[in-house]
Amino acid sequence: MLNLFYLYMYMYIISILLISLKYKNLLITLMMLEILMLILMFYFYNFMLLINFEYMIMFFLLMTICEGILGLSLLILLIQFKGMDKLNSINLNLW
Secondary structure, three states, X not given: OHHHHHHHHHHHHHHHHHHHHOOOEHHHHHHHHHHHHXXXXXXXXXXXXXXXXXXXXXXXXXXXXXXXXXXXHHHHHHHHHHOXXXXXXXXXXXX
């Protein structure tokens, strides 16, 4: 069981490094965030198995699905208005 947690931790660190290295396209960044959420779901599921709360994983999956839908809708809007999905084309100084 402990080796499984080490594997999940290793996957989580590698995916964070990939996000920091490949953050130029919004689609790739969203896909890597979904991988992070999948790894967190594995952590969460194993923890919930220990305390017999397996049904709580459904709420986590619901939030993950809503986050993915919001990210994809923002990606569609960005491509529609800007014409590309590069993150450097987003001007965050407008706030």
